[in-house]
Amino acid sequence: MTESGYTNTKRDWRSVLRHDFPASLVVFLVAVPLSLGIAVASGAPIAAGLVAAVVGGVVAGALGGSVVQVSGPAAGLSLVVADLVHTYGWRATCMITLMAGLVQLLLGVFRVARAALAVSPAVVHGMLAGVGVVIALSQLHIVLGGQPQKSAVENLLELPSQIMNNHGHAVMVGVITIAVMLVWNRLPRLRAVPAPLAALLIGALPASVLGWDITRVDLTGGFSSLQGPVLPAGDWHAIVSAVLLVSLLAGVESLLTCVASDRMHSGPRADLDRELTAQGAANVISGALGGLPVAGVVVRTTTNVRAGARSRWSTVLHGVWVLLFTLAFGWAIMLIPMEALAALLLFIGVQMVNVAHVRNLRGHGEMPVYFVTMAGVVLIGLAEGVLIGLGLAALLALRRLTWLSVQVRPDAGCWRVVVTGSLTFLGVPRLTDSLRAIPAGSAVELDLHVDFMDNAAFEALHAWRLEHERTGGTIDIDELHDEWYSAAVSGTRMFPAKSPFRHDRWWLPWAYRRSGPPSGEVGPDAVPAAAVADAEAVPDLLKGTREFQRRTAPLVRPLLTRLARGQAPSHLFITCADSRIVPNIITASGPGDLFTVRNIGNLVPRHRMAPHDDSVMAAVEYAVGVLAVRTITVCGHSGCGAMAALLGEVPPAPAEWEAVFGTDFPSLRGWLRHGRHTLARFVASESAGDDAGPLDRLCRVNVIQQLDNLRSHPRVDALVRSGKLELSGLYFDIGSASVHVLHQERFTPVPELRAAAGTG
Known part of the structure; x- marks a missing residue:
């Protein structure tokens, strides 16, 4: 041996x-x-x-x-x-x-x-x-x-x-x-x-x-x-x-x-x-x-x-x-x-x-x-x-696999029909019952967002189309997913398996979409850290823009054409520059909704505080003075690196961030001085009944402190006192993907609401 x-x-x-x-x-x-x-x-x-x-x-x-x-x-x-x-x-x-x-x-x-x-x-x-x-x-x-x-x-x-x-x-x-x-x-x-x-x-x-x-x-x-x-x-x-x-x-x-x-x-x-x-x-x-x-x-x-x-x-x-x-x-x-x-x-x-x-x-x-x-x-x-x-269990699984949503509603002089899910013989009764509500001779826009269509469903849909057009109606069919209906009309043989949705993972990082997470997993362990670390930023960025031009731009172009005349956001959203925080995802917002400010630690310098910094307040003044936003939201998040630095718990980085922001990080060290009021508030606060660790408690205290910092500016304080401006706080827990809202200096999780499927 x-x-x-x-x-x-x-x-x-x-x-x-x-x-x-x-x-x-x-x-x-x-x-x-x-x-x-x-x-x-x-x-x-x-x-x-x-x-x-x-x-x-x-x-x-x-x-x-x-x-x-x-x-x-x-x-x-x-x-x-x-x-x-x-x-x-x-x-x-x-x-x-x-x-x-x-x-x-x-x-x-x-x-x-x-x-x-x-x-x-x-x-x-x-x-x-x-x-x-x-x-x-x-x-x-x-x-x-x-x-x-x-x-x-x-x-x-x-x-x-x-x-x-x-x-x-x-x-x-x-x-x-x-x-x-x-x-x-x-x-x-x-x-x-x-x-x-x-x-x-x-x-x-x-x-x-x-x-x-x-x-x-x-x-x-x-x-x-x-x-x-x-x-x-x-x-x-x-x-x-x-x-x-x-x-x-x-x-x-x-x-x-x-x-x-x-x-x-x-x-x-x-x-x-x-x-x-x-x-x-x-x-x-x-x-x-x-x-x-x-x-x-x-x-x-x-x-x-x-x-x-x-x-x-x-x-x-x-x-x-x-x-x-x-x-x-x-x-x-x-x-x-x-x-x-x-x-x-x-x-x-x-x-x-x-x-x-x-x-x-x-x-x-x-x-x-x-x-x-x-x-x-x-x-x-x-x-x-x-x-x-x-x-x-098998019956419930079959029901989920064959889930179908049929929405029928009048829309600007025509009838819009949106069919989503798997269109099989089990959904034919619901489909035909919903289509019966459309008046004869009317114009119809039919959006088919289905991942499968069997022969029974095709025959029912095609027979309704022929009958509706015979009475003088028009039908414009748009297949947002695979072209099951068009292929059946032309006699093209489709692969019998259900096809995956095209846009269901648009929010994934580049590394996940490039190599694909194993076994369909989406999580911190789905792609090796080395794969993310070795990602070539510029090629991925260019590839992403090409994907936007090919898939997303045609969908959002009508909206952006109207927004090109000017913006009218309802919120000023101040959050951290952390790459894991995507405001439009966690607020389910779109173009034109949020006027966004991002910086290290989602900090708002207090009025006349040294070192002087105008960048955040310039955005605040423009938002409330020009854009007339009604709400300013400060959103913090779990595991914030800036807060870790305030605690002395520096996350892994080259040379341990030069022993907590030494010679190579003068600007970063100066910026984090705006967080000293947060640290003082954290030290003075009570932690009883709070199961979170010190870092995450500090991240939440930071949101409360930044809202106070906003009130230190006379113009903001006057607008809040007059009821013309509202301040709110959010906290995003990255690990559980949950949003918490601030209420009387306590954060409570936003409840998960299930949307009912449309049945026509």
């Missing part, structure tokens, strides 16, 4: 001992109680949950495609397993788990893992929420000292009578366990011990000391009590369906967790095909040893990352600790009350109904899929609920 190789190996082991070893202990302490509880919810032997935890940690951890994902028994599969145990028996269920693992291995070999990501997350989250509700309802009966019913509906109907009965000690254990789960993480000094473990220990303590009448966990015989799998007996169609259901549910949950884990750490990215193969191997081994199905689990993965794990050693070691603990201290597990495990499962079931997921889905219009899937799982069954959710 070379010296450098030895050094790297030594460094790797130090990292394992420093980060992964302690993280594995934390995950182990979380995994044991969860594995026991999931085994109980699945109707399986208690030891089966521990076997799955060991195999998931050692096998899936060592072979998997993610360095931080933790696999083991999953609550989301407990309903399927419970139904299989009831139908085929436990040993046959183990064989179904083994065969499901073989299916996953086969899918991993053929590298189809990415296809699993096509499943709508709304269906997955809805399924998990439904499973959580079913688990919570069934375990609530055990916590109350009773027995769960056969279905969630029966559990719900029997709940009032169950609550009315006196259950004594069982209820006390459950209440103590749930109370500990609720308050444990709110006690900072106790967080070193995971809440599930603490809840079971504290719940078991009074039961043991006071001799309460409870049911204990049965782990008699430990791992040796488990028997090998046997072939299930029954309809082979149902058995094959069960194998596919287990493999797909476990695989999809594992892959989605794997994708989510990539967002939690900065290490190597996950290999999904390798992860699916590892999950298959783990399920084959777990089924052969008599364990539960294995899948990647979000709770344990999140715990692993938060505990500081850096490599797969944490996952592997946690499985080793579960094995050693069960062999050496299996007797301690038998002291845990079943009611405490039921209370733990009840708490987990409630947490599976994740409000954050509902909030995220709301913005994408997928809440119906979530709630329908959840209701289907609770009221009908897991497989049926998932199928219903997938069907609804």
